[in-house]
Amino acid sequence: MTVLVTGAAGFIGFHVASKLLENGVRVVGLDNLNEYYDPVLKRKRNDLLRKNDKYIFYKVDISDNKKVEEIFRKERPNAVIHLAAQAGVRYSLVDPWAYAKSNYYGTLSIFEASRKNGVKRVLYASSSSVYGSNKKSPFSESHRVDTPLSLYAATKLANESLAHAYHHLFGTDMIGMRFFTVYGPWGRPDMAFFKFTKYILRGRTIPLYNKGEMYRSFTYVDDITAPIIKLLKSKHSAGHRIYNLGGAKSIQVGVLLRKFEALLGKKAEIKFEKMHIADVKETNADITLIKKDVGFTPRVNIDDGLKRFVDWYLENETWLSRLKDAKQ
Numbered sequence: 001m002t003v004l005v006t007g008a009a010g011f012i013g014f015h016v017a018s019k020l021l022e023n024g025v026r027v028v029g030l031d032n033l034n035e036y037y038d039p040v041l042k043r044k045r046n047d048l049l050r051k052n053d054k055y056i057f058y059k060v061d062i063s064d065n066k067k068v069e070e071i072f073r074k075e076r077p078n079a080v081i082h083l084a085a086q087a088g089v090r091y092s093l094v095d096p097w098a099y100a101k102s103n104y105y106g107t108l109s110i111f112e113a114s115r116k117n118g119v120k121r122v123l124y125a126s127s128s129s130v131y132g133s134n135k136k137s138p139f140s141e142s143h144r145v146d147t148p149l150s151l152y153a154a155t156k157l158a159n160e161s162l163a164h165a166y167h168h169l170f171g172t173d174m175i176g177m178r179f180f181t182v183y184g185p186w187g188r189p190d191m192a193f194f195k196f197t198k199y200i201l202r203g204r205t206i207p208l209y210n211k212g213e214m215y216r217s218f219t220y221v222d223d224i225t226a227p228i229i230k231l232l233k234s235k236h237s238a239g240h241r242i243y244n245l246g247g248a249k250s251i252q253v254g255v256l257l258r259k260f261e262a263l264l265g266k267k268a269e270i271k272f273e274k275m276h277i278a279d280v281k282e283t284n285a286d287i288t289l290i291k292k293d294v295g296f297t298p299r300v301n302i303d304d305g306l307k308r309f310v311d312w313y314l315e316n317e318t319w320l321s322r323l324k325d326a327k328q
């Protein structure tokens, strides 16, 4: 079996590709290794994947539909896991064009190449941010999602609409995965786990939004890869489906910061900032559906996951601390 993974040098893509390779699957990885955050980290992830003979990598921008179609024609993937995107909620106010290019055009290009080349099943990354100003908690897939609060969320919603149309028109199984704040080793430098660790260790000031009174369903990355692999084969993945993939419990960001301080044995320097206009106050995943369909249960609790992240960071601190700051 050949699975094409977009964003393979990214955080989640790297973990998904690693898991597939461990299971003996041939993986075709696509990534443009862009500079939203330091590509040194992306190259290191990709170098690890390249050690496996069953991994083939193409440095390509997925919005380049001609090149993407050539790759599909050559590699003939049986399934696609589309994870490449311009991520980040706040940065979407700074450079909306990057989101239009990667998330609109890029996604269209992957969906179109998939259907032209007879790919039967496409799994693609959506986001908890599509719930926008939804006040019902926990967030369920049956809730309305028509109030995105960021341009990033709007592009992810557009991907879900596009997927619906592709299924309707061509019968492709289109499986949307709404990820809830994923963390773990090899994680993203623009996200809280990385920033809290780096800033506390270096004595840098951490901007804490809304006094830390924001809640997130933090999700350990292995708890995401396991259901993704199952969704590739599950009979429930037939048709157009959307799943929440999130941690079992929502946690306050301020409480999380205290946990980092305790683990690192050092107090954080904090500057309070008011809540960012593109942020949502709370994400809380209702995971009933994914539990029912593929037996998903988040296994790694926040304290264990946090320790695994900090251990990885400390083991690699020499080069990690030299990475350029991510764009914000």
Ligand SMILES: NC(=O)c1ccc[n+]([C@@H]2O[C@H](COP(=O)([O-])OP(=O)(O)OC[C@H]3O[C@@H](n4cnc5c(N)ncnc54)[C@H](O)[C@@H]3O)[C@@H](O)[C@H]2O)c1
Residues within 6 Å of the ligand: 006, 007, 008, 009, 010, 011, 012, 013, 030, 031, 032, 033, 034, 042, 060, 061, 062, 063, 082, 083, 084, 085, 086, 087, 088, 101, 102, 106, 125, 126, 127, 128, 178, 179, 180, 181, 182, 183, 188
């Ligand atoms: N990490 C999270 O908490 C989270 C939460 C919700 C949704 N998501 C979604 O999950 C997916 C993976 O996220 P991640 O955390 O691994 O992010 P990431 O930024 O680490 O990975 C995305 C990868 O895609 C690549 N990429 C971006 N635009 C591209 C383009 N035009 N052509 C080719 N490659 C391109 C980047 O270089 C990067 O390596 C994304 O779609 C993201 O929006 C992530």
